[in-house]
Amino acid sequence: MPIINVKLIEGRSDEQLKNLVSEVTDAVERTTGANKEAIHVIIEEMKKEHYGVAGIRKSDN
Template sequence: MPIVTVKFLEGRSDEQKRALVERVTEAVAETIQANPEKIHVVLEEMRKDHYGVAGKRISDQ
């Protein structure tokens, strides 16, 4: 049972998230010959004020 976690910044539409789950599932199934029914995709949407790069929060840039 593969479990894939994708972390990304907030702001994506439901349609984009749905497509991401579908495509990640397809990629994992094809790459490791896993049954798509057994692949779990976890989306972790992060607030821009909870993530930083180079010492600065994304929300402050």
Template structure:
């Protein structure tokens, strides 16, 4: 049973997250022949204050 965790910054719409789950499931099923009903996708949303790139928090941009 494949479990895929996707970490994203908060702020995406429900429609965007729905599409993400669908596309990730499709990618897993087509690449490793796992049945879709066995693929789990976990979305972890991070606050922009808790993520930084090149020494700068996303909330400070």
């Protein structure tokens, strides 16, 4: 049972997230041969204030 965890900064539309789940599922099915019903995709959205690169929060850019 593949479990895919996608972490994103918030701001995508529901339609974009829906398409992401579909496309990731298809890619995992195609590349691993896993049954589509066994593939789990978890999306975790975070605020820009909660993510930093090189010591700088994304919200401070």
